[in-house]
Amino acid sequence: MAGTAVTPSPAAGSMTGLNIGANVSASFVNSFRVAAVAERLATHVQPDFVSDDVEFFNLCLSLARGIDYAVANNEVPPKAQDLPLLLKQVCQRKNSLLLQAPIMVLMISVKNACKIGWFSKKETEELFALANELGSSFCSPGDINTGDSGSLSSVSKIMERFYPRMKMGQTLASLEVQAGYGAYVIDFHISKNTAHSPQEKIWLFVAQTDSIETSACIISPPQVNFLLNGKGVERRTNVHVDAGPQLPTNVTHMLKYGTNLLQAVGQFNGRYVIFVAFMSVMSSLDTPVLLDYVQPAVSTVDSDSDIIEGPSRISLNCPISYSRIGTPVKGHSCKHLQVLRSL
Structure with missing residues (x-):
């Protein structure tokens, strides 16, 4: 180090x-x-x-x-x-x-x-x-790093788009895998002198890099088990897997000073990046003020159009997080009636 x-x-x-x-x-x-x-x-x-x-x-x-x-x-x-x-x-x-x-x-x-x-x-x-x-007798070959990775640009875009209140700090380990079955092992050590702020915790970040335009990229691969030091990571194993988009998982309590072991075993349905890194969560006081939504101007309706808008039903649950909507938000140019939950 x-x-x-x-x-x-x-x-x-x-x-x-x-x-x-x-x-x-x-x-x-x-x-x-x-x-x-x-x-x-x-x-x-x-x-x-x-x-x-x-x-x-x-x-x-x-x-x-x-x-x-x-x-x-x-x-x-x-x-x-x-x-x-x-x-x-x-x-x-x-x-x-x-x-x-x-x-x-x-x-x-x-x-x-x-x-x-x-x-x-x-x-x-x-x-x-x-x-x-x-x-090589125990795991599949992969692009393993115990430190910063070359895939940070993709990770930064995903963080900005889907986790705007989270900030990634020092990377402890990272892994890039290809589609197909694999059994990957990453070992990394944590020193008592590792520099980090009191607000930072250690999180497991998993994202698919084939396409990072939609929230589907932050769905944990459904047929892959993630284990830290021999214990399954919550909602990232076959026993209990979250089917929807996920936040990074706080794994601080699963780690120890010294050597730690991350295992990712199963069928990957695309190319993925896996990070173990220090992250901090922006407090609610630092959350930007949400502007009131302004309905976009409606273009002139063609009288000859065969498409007629009928009644719509809006869910009170966020279609991304599947949780109850507290503060409803939507994009400036979005014309959908359905809103999302503010993170």
């Missing part, structure tokens, strides 16, 4: 001799855990060691948690320089069906450590290559 200061963790030496009541920091304990787990894991990759798959499984997950904690707190454990060689040896066991998943979890955490400068440029490239190779 550019511009982020990374703090070295306290030296993790032997804890022998520490008083039980001593004031030991959480960072020190985590550094000790990373060092101890890495040391034990190193014995499992020795040629003459009879490795126990269950212990290897648990060690991978424990090391991943230790790395996540350090990344979330912008710390670098003292033993970090010893990890690249160990991780390459661990990845040699990727063909084991039992161990593929924990190794993938570990490498996701390692990728986030690479992004904040734990390792040299060469080691970072090698570890990224290993993680991507392993990840």
Whole structure:
């Protein structure tokens, strides 16, 4: 993360001799855990060691948690320089069906450590290559970004047109997918030092980019499940999907400091962009004053016309949000009698 200061963790030496009541920091304990787990894991990759798959499984997950904690707190454990060689040896066991998943979890955490400068440029490239190779066994290829995306221009137009009271801030992760079945995974980390305003929350934004002229572009793909950290996102799964246009989903409560995982699995009925980003909602005090509607001038009716306007029925529910209309609005040039609900 550019511009982020990374703090070295306290030296993790032997804890022998520490008083039980001593004031030991959480960072020190985590550094000790990373060092101890890495040391034990190193014995499992020795040629003459009879490795126990269950212990290897648990060690991978424990090391991943230790790395996540350090990344979330912008710390670098003292033993970090010893990890690249160990991780390459661990990845040699990727063909084991039992161990593929924990190794993938570990490498996701390692990728986030690479992004904040734990390792040299060469080691970072090698570890990224290993993680991507392993990840191809679990998900479909896609245009994945952990930061700003090239599709921001389309997103900006959609935000201005359909979410005028919302403002998008820092992007944590983004994904562009093509039509068809796919199983996509995006991992991203959130640091405790991530800069954002108190008004900003983290939202999931999903939009179809084939056509952004109508509100149909903000309908969640009906056959796709969105999950964050293993839990379904409200109204974006097959269990409960909203059939109409949707606002971005506030997912702040589903996330944690450190590594997070977004999954999008199912049949996409077009090209979509998926964003996890900080967003703020404009307060009602900042809402522009709505002008009174002025009926457009009626053109002269042709007496020979076969089209005669009959009685019309207007719904009190908004045709876009399907909710009760509070403040009715419509476009300046709109000649329809039906009004919409002000967001």
